[in-house]
Amino acid sequence: MSPAPPPAAPVDPARGALRPLGVDQVTISGGFWAERQRVNATATLAHCEAWMERLGWLANFDRVADRSTGGDRPGWSFSDSEVYKLLEALCWEVGRTGDANAETAIKRLTARIARAQDPDGYLNTCYGHGTRPARYSDLETGHELYNVGHLLQAAVARLRTTGSDDLVDVARRAADHVCETFGPHGREAICGHPEIEVGLSEFGRALGEPRYLEQAALFLDRRGHGLLSDIPLGRAYFQDDMPIREADVWRGHAVRALYLTAAAVDVAVDRGDDELLAAVRRQWERSVARRTYLTGGMGSRHQDEGFGEDWELPPDRAYCETCAGVGSVMVSWRLFLATGDARYTDLIERTLYNVVAASPDSAGTAFFYANPLHQRTPATQVGADEVSPRAEAGVRAPWFEVSCCPTNVARTLAGLTAYLATTDDDGLQIHQYATGRITAGLPGGRHIAVRVNTHYPADGTIRVRVTSPEPAEWTLSLRVPAWATGATITDEGRTRPAGPGTVRVRRTFHPGDEIVLELPVRPRFTWPDPRIDAVRGCVAVERGPEVLCVESGDLPDPDRLDALVIDPAAGISEVVRGRFTAGTEHRWPYAQAPATAPDASEWFGVPLLPYHSWARRGPAAMRVWLPVAGS
Numbered sequence: 081m082s083p084a085p086p087p088a089a090p091v092d093p094a095r096g097a098l099r100p101l102g103v104d105q106v107t108i109s110g111g112f113w114a115e116r117q118r119v120n121a122t123a124t125l126a127h128c129e130a131w132m133e134r135l136g137w138l139a140n141f142d143r144v145a146d147r148s149t150g151g152d153r154p155g156w157s158f159s160d161s162e163v164y165k166l167l168e169a170l171c172w173e174v175g176r177t178g179d180a181n182a183e184t185a186i187k188r189l190t191a192r193i194a195r196a197q198d199p200d201g202y203l204n205t206c207y208g209h210g211t212r213p214a215r216y217s218d219l220e221t222g223h224e225l226y227n228v229g230h231l232l233q234a235a236v237a238r239l240r241t242t243g244s245d246d247l248v249d250v251a252r253r254a255a256d257h258v259c260e261t262f263g264p265h266g267r268e269a270i271c272g273h274p275e276i277e278v279g280l281s282e283f284g285r286a287l288g289e290p291r292y293l294e295q296a297a298l299f300l301d302r303r304g305h306g307l308l309s310d311i312p313l314g315r316a317y318f319q320d321d322m323p324i325r326e327a328d329v330w331r332g333h334a335v336r337a338l339y340l341t342a343a344a345v346d347v348a349v350d351r352g353d354d355e356l357l358a359a360v361r362r363q364w365e366r367s368v369a370r371r372t373y374l375t376g377g378m379g380s381r382h383q384d385e386g387f388g389e390d391w392e393l394p395p396d397r398a399y400c401e402t403c404a405g406v407g408s409v410m411v412s413w414r415l416f417l418a419t420g421d422a423r424y425t426d427l428i429e430r431t432l433y434n435v436v437a438a439s440p441d442s443a444g445t446a447f448f449y450a451n452p453l454h455q456r457t458p459a460t461q462v463g464a465d466e467v468s469p470r471a472e473a474g475v476r477a478p479w480f481e482v483s484c485c486p487t488n489v490a491r492t493l494a495g496l497t498a499y500l501a502t503t504d505d506d507g508l509q510i511h512q513y514a515t516g517r518i519t520a521g522l523p524g525g526r527h528i529a530v531r532v533n534t535h536y537p538a539d540g541t542i543r544v545r546v547t548s549p550e551p552a553e554w555t556l557s558l559r560v561p562a563w564a565t566g567a568t569i570t571d572e573g574r575t576r577p578a579g580p581g582t583v584r585v586r587r588t589f590h591p592g593d594e595i596v597l598e599l600p601v602r603p604r605f606t607w608p609d610p611r612i613d614a615v616r617g618c619v620a621v622e623r624g625p626e627v628l629c630v631e632s633g634d635l636p637d638p639d640r641l642d643a644l645v646i647d648p649a650a651g652i653s654e655v656v657r658g659r660f661t662a663g664t665e666h667r668w669p670y671a672q673a674p675a676t677a678p679d680a681s682e683w684f685g686v687p688l689l690p691y692h693s694w695a696r697r698g699p700a701a702m703r704v705w706l707p708v709a710g711s
């Protein structure tokens with residue numbers, strides 16, 4: 081039997097508990113994610129290209145080719161990577177739908193990029209040409225290798241959806257140049273922003289080129305030995321403070337930490353390096369237990385866009401960069417494929433709904449960069465024509481001076497279908513629920529096809545109907561999220577409880593057979609660990625995978641969100657019971673006795689809305705964590 085062709089997916093490890101399915105094997109045809117994929121395809125992709133054209137980030141490639149680049153080059157050193165991330169998104173889109181406009185855009189962008197590549201494979205518009213600084217003269221902040229990493233991820237998407245072409249050739253020459261320059265006999269150095277590692281490992285997998293994985297492993301091993309210069313934020317900022325094998329927790333710049341960790345999983349899995357895999361799992365455990373927001377957001381500090389200390393999770397100062405959400409999904413998906421542990425896919429779901437889905441507006445042309453859990457005052461609207469400073473919390477902006485998040489959202493949504501389901505030798509596993517179709521081949525010539533029908537997350541009923549034409553024996557596995565207490569599964573007329581983790585049905589499935597998973601998505605209260613001081617005395621509300629919040633416009637007095645307290649004992653629906661505390665003005669907000677905060681208003685119903693939908697009606701104050709009356 082010939083081996084199955086590689087899936088059209090961003091990650092395809094050499095081994096692991098489960099195998100990914102490609103964007104051509106899974107389709108989402110309706111509901112929450114279908115709408116977001118549609119908006120991404122029809123609006124966001126063109127929006128990103130238009131902004132990069134307008135700001136000269138695309139012309140930077142032309143100017144290198146025409147030898148006219150110089151001191152007036154627009155954009156940061158990493159603006160090339162935004163073009164590559166857009167290309168990756170376009171490639172997944174072509175793989176997903178065969179979209180002709182996306183295909184044209186790929187060819188158009190590839191032609192401009194290819195012209196800018198030097199004969200030795202070096203490709204960068206910020207360094208090494210004209211009066212620009214010399215190549216690799218600022219590895220701490222120059223992002224040269226980071227840019228190449230994103231180029232390689234775009235090429236992976238192209239290879240696995242369409243096949244080899246000019247983009248793949250450009251990427252191969254760039255990767256060869258990196259290996260020659262920084263290989264075992266080359267310069268002993270690393271990039272200040274990890275990404276080349278995860279790009280090299282996957283590009284190596286996609287091409288069957290072990291040299292690229294070895295180079296990724298070499299970069300990983302070099303990190304943590306102080307090869308980068310010390311900076312005021314410390315070497316932990318770029319994870320050069322200690323070897324990755326020795327770390328117990330994620331620290332420093334969140335996106336850097338997560339991209340690096342994703343590569344570490346790739347290297348650990350493909351080389352059978354159990355020690356490295358165990359180190360990453362340990363870091364995930366502690367970081368998720370102590371340094372992650374309820375939304376799945378990561379990064380508590382604005383100053384370095386970084387992780388804080390354990391329990392340092394202030395809701396109003398949460399940074400939770402959208403890109404860190406994307407990085408978290410990258411890490412958890414790799415760990416999940418390696419181990420099959422549903423806790424990783426639980427975190428993916430939480431992060432997709434409450435970080436990734438929160439970022440774009442309904443039109444797909446403005447984006448959250450930071451994702452705080454508490455907005456004290458409504459932010460100032462950013463005009464459709466305006467470039468925002470990178471992280472003004474509480475407002476979606478069309479573009480940013482540092483515009484990493486829009487293209488990261490675009491590539492994640494375009495490739496999202498690759499994160500929904502997997503196979504192993506025994507059957508099909510579905511991890512994220514959306515209406516659509518899934519097909520997979522199993523050993524022995526067995527062919528699986530199912531149709532999923534659901535209104536999830538609005539409703540918790542998930543129907544999986546077998547559509548393969550021939551009866552076959554296999555196992556259907558469905559993820560039951562940790563929050564889904566009381567879930568049930570119904571098969572052949574019999575209903576049984578389905579505990580958190582994975583529920584399995586093994587039998588001979590016939591065409592038309594239907595399995596129904598019921599996940600209780602009614603609203604529920606969620607209490608924080610008291611060590612998260614910033615939200616002590618507060619409670620949050622979740623509904624299914626969605627974190628809910630209160631927006632100021634829904635209160636009887638929109639200016640008094642900070643005075644809102646709620647009464648959990650009154651129960652919960654889509655509304656909680658709340659009232660305003662007195663909130664008398666103090667000249668000094670401290671006293672020699674505890675404040676008594678007398679009640680100043682009658683109880684009223686406080687409507688809740690999904691966190692991902694906040695500020696869609698315009699700027700607002702908002703909070704996820706709600707103070708409990710009397711505490």
Ligand SMILES: [Zn+2]
Pocket residue numbers: 401402403404449483484485486488
């Ligand atoms: Zn970002």
